[in-house]
Amino acid sequence: MxxxxxxxxxxxxxxxxxxxxxxxxxxxxxxxxxxxxxxxxxxxxxxxxxxxxxxxxxxxxxxxxxxxxxxxxxxxxxxxxxxxxxxxxxxxxxxxxxxxxxxxxxxxxxxxxxxxxxxxxxxxxxxxxxxxxxxxxxxxxxxxxxxxxxxxxxxxxxxxxxxxxxxxxxxxxxxxxxxxxxxxxxxxxxxxxxxxxxxxxxxxxxxxxxxxxxxxxxxxxxxxxxxxxxxxxxxxxxxxxxxxxxxxGLPSIVVDAREKRRVLLAYFEAIRSEFGSDRGTLGRMKKIANYFTHGLPYGSDLRVAFLHSQSIDEAVAHTERFFDALAEREEARLVG
Ligand SMILES: Cc1cc2nc3c(=O)[nH]c(=O)nc-3n(C[C@H](O)[C@H](O)[C@H](O)COP(=O)(O)O)c2cc1C
Known part of the structure; x- marks a missing residue:
């Protein structure tokens, strides 16, 4: 037991x-x-x-x-x-x-x-x-x-x-x-x-x-x-x-791309308000995004985009685009 x-x-x-x-x-x-x-x-x-x-x-x-x-x-x-x-x-x-x-x-x-x-x-x-x-x-x-x-x-x-x-x-x-x-x-x-x-x-x-x-x-x-x-x-x-x-023994919990997007962006917002807009915040976002995208389809696309991001806003925009595309793929699969 x-x-x-x-x-x-x-x-x-x-x-x-x-x-x-x-x-x-x-x-x-x-x-x-x-x-x-x-x-x-x-x-x-x-x-x-x-x-x-x-x-x-x-x-x-x-x-x-x-x-x-x-x-x-x-x-x-x-x-x-x-x-x-x-x-x-x-x-x-x-x-x-x-x-x-x-x-x-x-x-x-x-x-x-x-x-x-x-x-x-x-x-x-x-x-x-x-x-x-x-x-x-x-x-x-x-x-x-x-x-x-x-x-x-x-x-x-x-x-x-x-x-x-x-x-x-x-x-x-x-x-x-x-x-x-x-x-x-x-x-x-x-x-x-x-x-x-x-x-x-x-x-x-x-x-x-x-x-x-x-x-x-x-x-x-x-x-x-x-x-x-x-x-x-x-x-x-x-x-x-x-x-x-x-x-x-409860039903299994499946998390879709929209929920992942919401949680990751909320987390980014939280570290930004906690630490301000310095380089440390971008570094922390990169670290988390690196782990978070491992195993996700096309996750390496976002990791590469993060590598080249110079600002927090740029990194956030990449994250939004990545998860929007992932959500569309998921939804197309469900419909199709
Ligand atoms: C980035 C990172 C930082 C860590 N920092 C600590 C720490 O401060 N104290 C500690 O006891 N272990 C630390 N560890 C070890 C973890 O607590 C854990 O024992 C280890 O990662 C194995 O567990 P996991 O396979 O679930 O990650 C750290 C591990 C990682 C990856």
Whole structure:
């Protein structure tokens, strides 16, 4: 039986479908988009540098913010210094977040260079110091997100999960890839399954869940309590609704080109009003459009058009034309 909710202490998370933290993507605007579509049980911020958050750096505070009605929400932090992680966690608790999530999984050079993120998987003793310091600093639930290990020879996620449970962590998320896999590698969810057997706290499975079939496979192959979806949600923000409908045996949800057009343009408008008309907005639009059009017929046309767009208005006009043409093709097919 695939579960339909899970609990992180007193927090009931239903549906048991989690939006993954993604730096440069899952900011407040993107999370609003996903929440507005629905089907998601928990949202997580992009990772925030603990040192910056503890010092009150504005950029870190912006990354850690959430809407008053965005609950349950987890704010994720990374870093190496236990005291800094503990202080950042206190800031998050005071801001009213439901969960503090620690990043033990990020493979990026920026994070690993400071020996945070996934490099902590090689240092279980130090990872324990961090968990212990944060646990002692806050009362709200604490969770940890990690990869299955540092590399193929050191897939120690079950040990780290057991250590976390021991120290009072209340749920863990495991991405099946190792740090060495980066975003490649061959699917191997055995360590997620092993961790699930080892600990009593909820385990969330992550990695390449993109639709109902892959969500079912993650639940069935590992016995996890929930799944987390990252890139699949940028490509298709309706994925949570679709997976939920499948798990509940409801009619499947099909999204047509007109709805995709409406949602993408509304999202562009939201980031424009949030960030103004600078280059960052156009860059963010390009990033999202890149994911969003993968798998769409003629999607590469829009990606190429975006590459050459010099202004936000130009990019919006390309988007309108692309989806109008797609809608016409869809409608002609239905009529014909
Ligand atoms: C653009 C991008 C940014 C990411 N940023 C974070 C992050 O800030 N914190 C984190 O724990 N993982 C981060 N990840 C990893 C995702 O949370 C997730 O574990 C990974 O993408 C695998 O899930 P998926 O196959 O559903 O995308 C990021 C991934 C991507 C693609």
């Amino acid at each position: 695939i579960p339909t909710h899970y609990n992180v202490r007193h927090l009931r998370i239903e549906p048991n479908l989690v939006l993954a933290p993604m730096e440069g993507v899952t900011d407040l605007t993107f999370r609003r988009l996903v929440r507005s579509i629905g089907g998601v049980g928990l949202t997580v911020t992009e990772f925030v540098a603990s040192e910056a958050l503890r010092r009150g750096v504005e950029k870190a505070e912006l990354m850690a913010r959430f809407d008053p009605d965005e609950h349950p929400v987890a704010v994720q932090i990374y870093g190496r210094v236990p005291e800094a992680m503990a202080e950042a966690a206190k800031v998050i608790e005071a801001a009213g977040a439901d969960i503090v999530d620690l990043n033990f999984g990020c493979p990026s050079k920026k994070v690993c260079a400071h020996s945070g993120g996934s490099s902590l998987l090689r240092e279980p003793h130090h990872a324990r110091q961090i968990v212990r310091a944060v646990r002692a600093a806050i009362k709200i639930p604490l969770t940890v997100k990690m990869r299955s290990g540092f590399d193929a020879e050191r897939r120690n996620a079950p040990d780290i999960a057991a250590m976390c449970e021991d120290e009072g962590v209340e749920a863990i998320t495991i991405h099946w890839r190792t740090r060495a896999d980066l975003y490649g590698g061959t699917r191997a969810v055995d360590k997620i399954a092993e961790a699930k057997r080892r600990v009593r706290i909820p385990v969330v499975g992550n990695g390449d869940v993109v639709d109902a079939a892959s969500a079912r496979a993650m639940f069935e192959d590992t016995g996890v309590d929930a799944v987390m979806i990252g890139r699949g949600a940028i490509k298709n923000p309706w994925v949570f609704q679709q997976v939920r409908a499948d798990l509940l």
